[in-house]
Amino acid sequence: xxxxxxxxxxxxxxxxxxxxxxxxxxxxxxxxxxxxxxxxxxxxxxxxxxxxxxxxxxxxxxxxxxxxxxxxxxxxxxxxxxxxxxxxxxxxxxxxxxxxxxxxxxxxxxxxxxxxxxxxxxxxxxxxxxxxxxxxxxxxxxxxxxxxxxxxxxxxxxxxxxxxxxxxxxxxxxxxxxxxxxxxxxxxxxxxxxxxxxxxxxxxxxxxxxxxxxxxxxxxxxxxxxxxxxxxxxxxxxxxxxxxxxxxxxxxxxxxxxxxxxxxxxxxxxxxxxxxxxxxxxxxxxxxxxxxxxxxxxxxxxxxxxxxxxxxxxxxxxxxxxxxxxxxxxxxxxxxxxxxxxxxxxxxxxxxxxxxxxxxxxxxxxxxxxxxxxxxxxxxxxxxxxxxxxxxxxxxxxxxxxxxxxxxxxxxxxxxxxxxxxxxxxxxxxxxxxxxxxxxxxxxxxxxxxxxxxxxxxxxxxxxxxxxxxxxxxxxxxxxxxxxxxxxxxxxxxxxxxxxxxxxxxxxxxxxxxxxxxxxxxxxxxxxxxxxxxxxxxxxxxxxxxxxxxxxxxxxxxxxxxxxxxxxxxxxxxxxxxxxxxxxxxxxxxxxxxxxxxxxxxxxxxxxxxxxxxxxxxxxxxxxxxxxxxxxxxxxxxxxxxxxxxxxxxxxxxxxxxxxxxxxxxxxxxxxxxxxxxxxxxxxxxxxxxxxxxxxxxxxxxxxxxxxxxxxxxxxxxxxxxxxxxxxxxxxxxxxxxxxxxxxxxxxxxxxxxxxxxxxxxxxxxxxxxxxxx
Amino acid sequence: xxxxxxxxxxxxxxxxxxxxxxxxxxxxxxxxxxxxxxxxxxxxxxxxxxxxxxxxxxxxxxxxxxxxxxxxxxxxxxxxxxxxxxxxxxxxxxxxxxxxxxxxxxxxxxxxxxxxxxxxxxxxxxxxxxxxxxxxxxxxxxxxxxxxxxxxxxxxxxxxxxxxxxxxxxxxxxxxxxxxxxxxxxxxxxxxxxxxxxxxxxxxxxxxxxx
Ligand SMILES: [Cu+2]
Numbered sequence: 007x008x009x010x011x012x013x014x015x016x017x018x019x020x021x022x023x024x025x026x027x028x029x030x031x032x033x034x035x036x037x038x039x040x041x042x043x044x045x046x047x048x049x050x051x052x053x054x055x056x057x058x059x060x061x062x063x064x065x066x067x068x069x070x071x072x073x074x075x076x077x078x079x080x081x082x083x084x085x086x087x088x089x090x091x092x093x094x095x096x097x098x099x100x101x102x103x104x105x106x107x108x109x110x111x112x113x114x115x116x117x118x119x120x121x122x123x124x125x126x127x128x129x130x131x132x133x134x135x136x137x138x139x140x141x142x143x144x145x146x147x148x149x150x151x152x153x154x155x156x157x158x159x160x161x162x163x164x165x166x167x168x169x170x171x172x173x174x175x176x177x178x179x180x181x182x183x184x185x186x187x188x189x190x191x192x193x194x195x196x197x198x199x200x201x202x203x204x205x206x207x208x209x210x211x212x213x214x215x216x217x218x219x220x221x222x223x224x225x226x227x228x229x230x231x232x233x234x235x236x237x238x239x240x241x242x243x244x245x246x247x248x249x250x251x252x253x254x255x256x257x258x259x260x261x262x263x264x265x266x267x268x269x270x271x272x273x274x275x276x277x278x279x280x281x282x283x284x285x286x287x288x289x290x291x292x293x294x295x296x297x298x299x300x301x302x303x304x305x306x307x308x309x310x311x312x313x314x315x316x317x318x319x320x321x322x323x324x325x326x327x328x329x330x331x332x333x334x335x336x337x338x339x340x341x342x343x344x345x346x347x348x349x350x351x352x353x354x355x356x357x358x359x360x361x362x363x364x365x366x367x368x369x370x371x372x373x374x375x376x377x378x379x380x381x382x383x384x385x386x387x388x389x390x391x392x393x394x395x396x397x398x399x400x401x402x403x404x405x406x407x408x409x410x411x412x413x414x415x416x417x418x419x420x421x422x423x424x425x426x427x428x429x430x431x432x433x434x435x436x437x438x439x440x441x442x443x444x445x446x447x448x449x450x451x452x453x454x455x456x457x458x459x460x461x462x463x464x465x466x467x468x469x470x471x472x473x474x475x476x477x478x479x480x481x482x483x484x485x486x487x488x489x490x491x492x493x494x495x496x497x498x499x500x501x502x503x504x505x506x507x508x509x510x511x512x513x514x515x516x517x518x519x520x521x522x523x524x525x526x527x528x529x530x531x532x533x534x535x536x537x538x539x540x541x542x543x544x545x546x547x548x549x550x551x552x553x554x555x556x557x558x559x560x561x562x563x564x565x566x567x568x569x570x571x572x573x574x575x576x577x578x579x580x581x582x583x584x585x586x587x588x589x590x591x592x593x594x595x596x597x598x599x600x601x602x603x604x605x606x607x608x609x610x611x612x613x614x615x616x617x618x619x620x621x622x623x624x625x626x627x628x629x630x631x632x633x634x635x636x637x638x639x640x641x642x643x644x645x646x647x648x649x650x651x652x653x654x655x656x657x658x659x660x661x662x663x664x665x666x667x668x669x670x671x672x673x674x675x676x677x678x679x680x681x682x683x684x685x686x687x688x689x690x691x692x693x694x695x696x697x698x699x700x701x702x703x704x705x706x707x708x709x710x711x712x713x714x715x716x717x718x719x720x721x722x723x724x725x726x727x728x729x730x731x732x733x734x735x736x737x738x739x740x741x742x743x744x745x746x747x748x749x750x751x752x753x754x755x756x757x758x759x760x761x762x763x764x765x766x767x768x769x770x771x772x773x774x775x776x777x778x779x780x
Numbered sequence: 781x782x783x784x785x786x787x788x789x790x791x792x793x794x795x796x797x798x799x800x801x802x803x804x805x806x807x808x809x810x811x812x813x814x815x816x817x818x819x820x821x822x823x824x825x826x827x828x829x830x831x832x833x834x835x836x837x838x839x840x841x842x843x844x845x846x847x848x849x850x851x852x853x854x855x856x857x858x859x860x861x862x863x864x865x866x867x868x869x870x871x872x873x874x875x876x877x878x879x880x881x882x883x884x885x886x887x888x889x890x891x892x893x894x895x896x897x898x899x900x901x902x903x904x905x906x907x908x909x910x911x912x913x914x915x916x917x918x919x920x921x922x923x924x925x926x927x928x929x930x931x932x933x934x935x936x937x938x939x940x941x942x943x944x945x946x947x948x949x950x951x952x953x954x955x956x957x958x959x960x961x962x963x964x965x966x967x968x969x970x971x972x973x974x975x976x977x978x979x980x981x982x983x984x985x986x987x988x989x990x991x
Contacts, residue, residue: 078909080872080906083874084874087874087879146979168904168909169872169874169902169904170902170903170904170909170910170911170912170981171902171912171914171949173874
């Protein structure tokens with residue numbers, strides 16, 4: 007529509023302008039023509055009138071001369087002198103023929119008509135035009151137009167017959183008829199008519215006009231008897247008219263046809279109109295063609311724009327003639343290329359991890375979704391061990407380079423059909439198309455083997471291990487988020503159990519039915535008091551005394567025996583049942599602590615809070631009620647929180663931590679080093695203690711790498727005013743190393759395994775600190 | 781010339797007639813009081829007993845004119861028309877009193893023309909339209925024509941009862957006859973006439989001579 011209207015507009019403007027110019031030219035020409043015609047008519051009419059007057063005078067003179075010559079003819083005079091009327095009559099008839107007069111009369115000096123070609127009557131009568139005689143008597147001759155009794159008009163010339171005295175008059179009448187009028191008309195170019203007006207009636211006596219016009223003339227002249235400045239319409243023409251008196255009641259009417267005068271101008275106008283029409287046609291065709299030439303490239307451009315709008319960047323913009331639109335098309339094409347390349351870049355950014363160049367989470371999810379639904383596959387999630395500690399100890403640049411190196415290795419080790427993505431931080435995911443449990447297992451093991459090779463950065467050897475969780479489609483879930491979550495869950499399990507690879511299906515999270523039965527069992531266990539709390543002592547390395555213990559839950563299952571927390575706590579966290587377990591645990595630990603306090607044993611127990619616990623809005627009130635109930639000081643209890651618990655809703659978690667810290671509770675960060683939290687972030691939290699994950703502590707005395715990480719972590723914690731707890735201390739060498747390196751507190755099998763509450767006082771009494779150097 | 785002729789005529793009469801005689805003098809003027817030349821004054825005896833005198837007269841053609849303009853003769857007189865021009869003339873008269881024609885001639889015609897009826901005779905030349913002359917033929921021997929002063933003088937008229945007749949070639953109307961008595965003493969009359977002006981007819985100059 008717009009395109010059409012552009013074309014129309016071009017055509018309309020062009021043709022409209024032409025029409026305007028032509029109209030002005032036509033109007034000017036028409037107006038000028040009208041004026042020229044009018045002036046020309048006036049000129050012709052006045053010139054014609056002059057010519058007519060001249061001709062009449064000349065004619066009169068010629069007639070007079072002829073009459074005079076005739077009257078001087080001796081024989082004629084002699085005949086007239088005879089006074090014999092028959093002779094006279096024959097003589098005048100003869101001489102009338104000679105001179106070409108249609109009427110001849112001989113008049114006696116006293117005015118009697120004595121001979122007449124018009125009648126043979128013998129009786130004498132008076133000459134009918136005594137006025138002519140009167141003039142002739144004084145002027146010698148006279149002339150006039152007179153209508154004779156035959157009704158016809160004559161130009162009468164009256165001359166004397168001298169012998170030598172005037173013996174008679176001879177009157178010669180020359181017929182004034184249509185032929186006369188036509189002859190004169192031929193000479194002056196005007197229509198000539200002689201009319202007689204008597205009263206209001208008009209009679210035409212002679213006219214150069216033909217048939218119908220001649221008969222229309224009287225009527226036309228009667229209507230316009232007074233005003234001859236207007237054109238007189240006769241028949242289908244209009245005549246500009248001049249009237250000259252010719253005698254009593256007689257007039258000559260000289261007329262010029264306006265139509266005839268206009269005829270040459272009409273033909274000019276016709277020619278002009280033809281030019282205008284031809285011009286308009288040619289212009290229309292030309293401007294339509296021009297408009298097409300302008301509009302069709304624009305249309306092509308518009309089509310190209312629509313293609314680009316639809317995302318088709320492949321088809322180039324058509325190349326057009328190198329005019330302005332052609333240049334526009336070229337710019338447009340460049341724009342298309344730019345947009346295409348930018349989109350490529352954006353896609354890359356959207357789908358690619360910029361650090362490693364691997365596909366990102368979005369790309370990974372999309373790749374999963376693109377797999378056919380009936381195609382089995384596996385999703386494996388890899389998390390690097392100790393990455394956070396490396397990052398914190400050696401700095402982000404090293405951490406980034408490590409990730410890049412790991413990404414590179416993963417890319418190398420994987421078959422082409424496997425998609426490797428970096429989900430976030432140090433977590434990678436693999437989409438194993440068509441893999442079953444066995445093939446997934448073998449791929450996962452080959453990954454771990456590859457990772458076991460130390461990575462050297464700036465001459466530093468870094469040992470990077472990892473844990474892998476695998477979820478299988480469709481067995482473990484229908485969609486990618488579920489599969490990833492379950493794979494992560496399995497990965498966490500693998501990490502905790504130090505098994506390297508775990509399957510989501512293998513860690514107790516079974517079908518929904520099994521979930522429900524497990525929840526039911528746990529609820530029964532809580533009611534039957536099958537849950538127990540074990541305490542693992544914490545050794546203060548400076549005072550060499552047991553100052554605390556970590557409270558760890560156990561399930562004394564009637565059939566399965568003692569179930570470790572990994573067997574049911576993750577599941578309780580996932581289902582929310584943890585909200586029922588944690589209050590029981592807190593109550594039990596608080597009561598035990600109050601009892602030990604009465605017995606004189608000063609122990610600060612540590613209790614693990616899950617994500618759900620930390621986000622529970624009733625937590626702070628619950629804790630306040632707990633210490634009031636058991637009359638415990640707030641700093642008599644320590645709460646351990648994992649990094650991941652903080653990440654779920656950092657704002658709410660931080661708010662609760664702030665309130666707990668304000669109440670005076672000791673707060674500890676658990677499993678430090680397994681998550682992503684940096685020390686810089688932890689520093690902003692109101693925590694007092696940091697527990698380094700056992701994976702760093704294992705063989706700290708033997709591994710210089712781990713030793714360096716732990717040493718720098720301790721130094722950093724001390725700088726931040728945090729107490730450092732080392733978990734998983736197994737040997738006395740480790741213990742000695744930790745004591746040497748000013749670690750504050752140690753915990754682990756090397757000191758004691760977790761034990762029932764009842765055993766703890768006796769164990770403390772019997773415990774002697776192993777011999778390690780100080 | 782005219783006067784001398786009249787005088788000679790009177791002398792003739794004087795010699796042959798009775799000794800006593802009267803005379804008549806007329807003064808002719810227009811109604812406007814202008815003297816009229818060439819008016820003919822004729823004293824006609826009431827009783828016709830006048831002797832015929834077969835007098836002669838001459839009208840010359842000179843310089844393409846007829847001279848004199850007016851001639852009076854008694855009935856029966858013969859008039860000569862000598863041509864004094866070096867070319868021919870063609871004299872004619874269509875007047876009822878004397879109709880004649882002297883076709884192209886030069887010199888003096890062999891026979892004079894006898895005017896045997898009283899009346900006026902207009903003379904013209906067929907080849908020179910402007911040439912004109914008038915002859916009045918009367919039955920009385922007592923006549924005269926006015927001079928340039930409008931005067932005419934007739935002598936030797938026997939006393940008696942007469943009719944006075946006045947005529948002019950261009951008179952507009954014929955003046956009425958009147959009776960007069962001629963006695964021994966001279967009679968004088970002032971007369972009025974209505975005269976048309978002489979129309980000057982076109983006379984071409986004699987160009988042929990120049991070639
Ligand atoms: Cu002549």
